[in-house]
Structures are given as C-alpha cells and as structure tokens.
Amino acid sequence: MTSSSASTTLSVTVRLFAAYAEAVGRSSVEISLPDGATVGELLAEFRRRVPTAAALPERPLCAVNLTHVLSSHPLRNNDEVAILPPLAGG
Amino acid sequence: MTSSSASTTLSVTVRLFAAYAEAVGRSSVEISLPDGATVGELLAEFRRRVPTAAALPERPLCAVNLTHVLSSHPLRNNDEVAILPPLAGG
Amino acid sequence: MAYLSERALDLSDLVRQVQSSERGGIASFLGVVRAHHQGRAVLRLDYSAYHEMAEAECARVVAEAETRWPVRVALQHRIGTLEVGEVAVVVVAAGAHRDEAFAACRHVIEELKRRVPIWKREYFADGQVDWVGAADAGQGPA
Amino acid sequence: MAYLSERALDLSDLVRQVQSSERGGIASFLGVVRAHHQGRAVLRLDYSAYHEMAEAECARVVAEAETRWPVRVALQHRIGTLEVGEVAVVVVAAGAHRDEAFAACRHVIEELKRRVPIWKREYFADGQVDWVGAADAGQGPA
Numbered sequence: 001m002t003s004s005s006a007s008t009t010l011s012v013t014v015r016l017f018a019a020y021a022e023a024v025g026r027s028s029v030e031i032s033l034p035d036g037a038t039v040g041e042l043l044a045e046f047r048r049r050v051p052t053a054a055a056l057p058e059r060p061l062c063a064v065n066l067t068h069v070l071s072s073h074p075l076r077n078n079d080e081v082a083i084l085p086p087l088a089g090g
Numbered sequence: 091m092t093s094s095s096a097s098t099t100l101s102v103t104v105r106l107f108a109a110y111a112e113a114v115g116r117s118s119v120e121i122s123l124p125d126g127a128t129v130g131e132l133l134a135e136f137r138r139r140v141p142t143a144a145a146l147p148e149r150p151l152c153a154v155n156l157t158h159v160l161s162s163h164p165l166r167n168n169d170e171v172a173i174l175p176p177l178a179g180g
Numbered sequence: 181m182a183y184l185s186e187r188a189l190d191l192s193d194l195v196r197q198v199q200s201s202e203r204g205g206i207a208s209f210l211g212v213v214r215a216h217h218q219g220r221a222v223l224r225l226d227y228s229a230y231h232e233m234a235e236a237e238c239a240r241v242v243a244e245a246e247t248r249w250p251v252r253v254a255l256q257h258r259i260g261t262l263e264v265g266e267v268a269v270v271v272v273a274a275g276a277h278r279d280e281a282f283a284a285c286r287h288v289i290e291e292l293k294r295r296v297p298i299w300k301r302e303y304f305a306d307g308q309v310d311w312v313g314a315a316d317a318g319q320g321p322a
Numbered sequence: 323m324a325y326l327s328e329r330a331l332d333l334s335d336l337v338r339q340v341q342s343s344e345r346g347g348i349a350s351f352l353g354v355v356r357a358h359h360q361g362r363a364v365l366r367l368d369y370s371a372y373h374e375m376a377e378a379e380c381a382r383v384v385a386e387a388e389t390r391w392p393v394r395v396a397l398q399h400r401i402g403t404l405e406v407g408e409v410a411v412v413v414v415a416a417g418a419h420r421d422e423a424f425a426a427c428r429h430v431i432e433e434l435k436r437r438v439p440i441w442k443r444e445y446f447a448d449g450q451v452d453w454v455g456a457a458d459a460g461q462g463p464a
Binding site: 191192195199200201202203204205206207208209210211212213214215216264265274276278281282285286289 | 334337345349431
C-alpha cells in the first residue's frame with residue numbers, strides 16, 4: 001500500500017564541502033522531509049532550518065549517494081545529499 | 091656573364107638509405123650534371139648510370155642538403171641529394 | 181589503486197600501469213600548479229575532495245573512456261598542499277593507435293574537471309586565500 | 323640535446339626539460355613497439371635514420387610547433403634495435419593551458435611521421451624481415 005506524502009517522512013544527511021562548509025559553518029546536517037521530496041525541496045527546507053545556508057547559491061550542484069543529480073531527483077530515506085561548490089579539480 | 095647550360099657541369103653526391111641502399115647496392119654515388127639540372131633530371135641521370143636504380147620508384151621522396159624538395163628543385167655544385175624510402179618513424 | 185593520492189604523482193608509474201606490447205600509442209596529460217592565477221602570484225594550493233564521490237566519479241570517467249575507445253586509462257589526482265610547479269593530476273591513455281589514445285586522454289581530463297568533486301584553495305603572495313571558482317554562482321542542477 | 327638516441331628513452335627526462343611553474347598543462351605521447359603488425363607477430367625492430375637530416379628536420383618540427391603555439395616541446399626518437407614493448411618516440415609539449423599542449427603534441431608526432439627520415443625494419447616471428455612502408459611506391463615529390 002502507498003501512503004500519502006504528508007503521512008510519512010524520510011531523513012537525509014546533507015553534506016557540505018570546501019567553500020560551502022566554511023560559509024554555512026557546518027559540514028553535515030540531518031534533515032527530515034515528507035516522503036517523496038526532491039533535492040530541490042530539500043534545498044528549500046535546508047535554507048529554512050539553517051540560516052547560514054543563505055550564503056549558498058540558488059541552484060548549487062548536488063549529488064545523491066555519490067552521483068550527480070538534478071534538482072528534480074526524488075530522495076529516499078537515509079540518502080546522503082552533497083551540496084557541491086564549483087568543482088576545481090585538474 | 092652566363093654560360094650555356096651545356097658548357098658547365100655540377101657534381102652532386104647522391105645518398106641512399108635503408109631499403110633503397112639495399113635495393114641499389116650503394117649508399118653513395120657521385121653524379122655530374124649540366125649546370126642548372128633539377129632533382130628530376132638527376133634522378134633520370136642516376137638511373138642511366140646505375141642499372142640497379144631501376145628498383146627505385148618512379149618518383150621517390152628526395153631531399154637536398156637536409157631539406158625535403160620537389161623534383162623541380164634546381165641543383166648546385168656539391169649538393170647532397172638524398173633519395174628517401176617511405177618514412178617510418180614514430 | 182586509489183584515484184586520489186596525498187603523495188607526489190609519478191607519471192612513469194601510471195604509464196607502466198597501461199603500457200603493453202599491444203598498445204602502440206600512449207597519450208598523457210599532466211596538470212601542473214601554475215605560479216600565477218588571473219595575474220596574481222600564487223604561493224601554493226590546497227586540494228580537497230569529497231573523497232568517496234571523487235573516487236566513484238573517477239572510476240566512472242575511466243570506465244566510460246575505456247568503453248568508448250579501445251584504450252586502458254590510468255588516472256590520479258593529488259590532494260593536500262601542493263607547491264607551485266608540482267603535478268596536480270595525471271591522465272594516461274594507452275591504445276593500439278594514437279587517435280584513440282589522444283581522444284581518450286583529452287576526454288578524461290575534461291570530464292574530471294567537469295564532474296569530479298575536488299576543490300582548491302589558492303594561497304596568494306599578497307596573503308589572500310581564495311577558493312577557486314567560489315565567486316561563480318551560475319552552476320547547478322537544471 | 324640530440325633528437326635521436328641509441329639509448330632507452332625516458333619520458334620523465336623529457337617532461338623535466340619543458341616543465342615549469344608557468345606551464346600548467348603538459349601533454350605527451352609515447353610510441354611503443356607493438357607485438358603485431360598487420361596481423362603478424364613481431365619480434366623486434368631496427369630503426370635507422372638519415373641522421374643529419376633527421377636531426378635538422380626534428381629541430382624544424384619543434385621550432386614550428388613552438389612558433390605556432392605558446393609551448394615548449396621536447397622530442398626524442400630512438401634508433402637501433404628495439405624489443406616489442408619498448409618506447410620508440412617521445413613527444414612532450416608544455417604550455418600555460420592544455421589546449422595548446424595537446425594541439426602541439428599531436429602536431430609534432432604527425433609531422434615527425436610525415437617528414438623525419440627514419441626507417442624501420444621489422445623482424446617477424448616467422449623469420450621474415452621487412453622494411454616498413456617499402457611496398458608503398460606512391461609517395462614522392464610532386
């Protein structure tokens with residue numbers, strides 16, 4: 001059976017790196033969301049919960065479970081979501 | 091004053107390498123030519139003088155004094171003319 | 181072998197990993213820390229990474245190149261503090277012929293820059309310390 | 323330094339010749355003796371050259387690349403007997419950025435193959451010995 005999106009929740013770990021970890025003052029934050037939430041919805045919730053997240057760009061690069069994703073990507077319980085500063089390898 | 095091309099001669103050294111030195115059985119031959127002769131004319135004269143040169147292709151790659159040239163290139167006295175097999179460096 | 185390394189990179193080591201008597205062409209690329217960035221004198225760099233993802237993404241980039249071209253690819257990126265003139269990244273691609281070796285080598289360095297979560301902090305001679313690319317806000321998921 | 327060498331080539335040596343803190347991108351190419359040529363098993367190769375012209379032509383190829391792109395180029399070709407798997411040629415091009423390094427490196431290996439008077443004799447496992455390219459008669463001055 002399927003539940004309505006409001007009746008269940010999922011919990012994800014948000015990880016921050018490099019310039020973003022410095023700007024936000026955190027490297028990891030646990031966030032709970034309604035079931036079926038997307039990465040874009042997580043970013044909005046993250047900004048509500050963590051005031052220093054205002055320093056992040058509107059649409060940062062994101063990864064879920066070590067893979068790049070779009071903001072429409074749906075989240076699952078226990079996902080690791082990374083908010084990535086502009087890449088500068090090489 | 092200019093001389094007629096038949097009245098003076100120039101002498102060049104023809105060098106052969108790799109497969110061509112083996113085919114002709116020589117690695118160096120001195121050839122005298124009328125003044126103003128070209129590389130193409132040298133090749134014709136070389137074939138008349140050296141019967142084994144018949145093994146060479148009609149239009150081999152040639153160099154004069156360490157530089158690639160066309161068969162129309164005019165020769166000077168003491169030039170070093172190289173007849174080059176297909177290059178295979180690298 | 182790990183794609184990220186805290187020790188000095190050795191081009192010959194990576195060449196040996198992919199060199200064989202069936203691979204006649206080996207193309208490689210070294211990225212070196214430059215003394216200047218946008219006109220300012222650089223003293224050194226700090227490279228950091230999202231390690232688990234960087235390893236996974238490097239593996240994907242290498243696997244994709246090895247699928248797209250008949251090559252073997254070796255790749256390493258240095259992490260930690262690098263002095264000016266030191267090697268930050270090495271890519272080696274070996275194939276039967278040079279076309280595929282050059283194409284794969286170029287592809288891997290482009291994809292690494294585009295996809296692998298590595299960051300660098302530049303220490304300038306004037307005392308300033310900047311995250312490279314941090315001023316750009318444009319990039320992100322569509 | 324001479325462009326032709328009778329000793330084993332060392333990629334790192336050539337990289338050192340062109341590496342600097344102003345050159346952030348170093349592209350290189352190694353040509354390796356393959357175990358097979360047109361389906362036949364190769365035992366070893368003999369490279370020979372018109373030495374004086376090969377040196378002069380290598381110098382011209384390098385100078386042209388360094389004029390066309392903002393790079394420094396190192397180049398060496400081995401002469402003599404090479405076993406399968408050994409390195410026959412090394413090209414290294416170092417520039418501020420990778421575009422010019424890759425372009426110059428590729429250009430130099432193509433021009434070397436096209437212009438530098440070097441020949442190879444292949445010793446096959448079946449006992450045959452062939453001059454590579456000797457069967458082609460087409461090329462020559464127009």
